[in-house]
Amino acid sequence: xxxxxxxxxxSHGLHARPASLFTQAAAASGLDxxxxxxxxxxxxxxxxxxISLGVSHGDEVTISAEGDGADAVIAELTEILSTDHDEx
Numbered sequence: 001x002x003x004x005x006x007x008x009x010x011s012h013g014l015h016a017r018p019a020s021l022f023t024q025a026a027a028a029s030g031l032d033x034x035x036x037x038x039x040x041x042x043x044x045x046x047x048x049x050x051i052s053l054g055v056s057h058g059d060e061v062t063i064s065a066e067g068d069g070a071d072a073v074i075a076e077l078t079e080i081l082s083t084d085h086d087e088x
Contacts, residue, residue, distance in 0.1 A: 001066045002065050003062060004078050006081050008056070008061060009084045010085045010086050013055045014051065014053065014055040018081075021080055029073040031070060032065065033064065033073060033077070036064070037060075037062075063077050063081070
């Protein structure tokens with residue numbers, strides 16, 4: 001299992017647009033991917049589950065993936081979360 005903890009860069013946290021980009025990438029990976037904030041962990045492919053975490057700008061989340069290519073998937077998802085998708 002690969003795992004990475006990262007601070008969310010989007011100015012408004014994981015709301016609809018950045019959450020959508022994140023969940024689409026997680027789903028496209030074909031792996032079991034989770035995202036956790038504190039002690040709550042959810043399926044990273046589910047936009048409703050990811051939004052339900054209530055992730056704000058600067059919050060730390062942990063992404064985990066299991067399977068072949070998990071490190072590459074974590075790197076891609078980390079890049080999405082470390083980018084401010086709310087910039088104009």
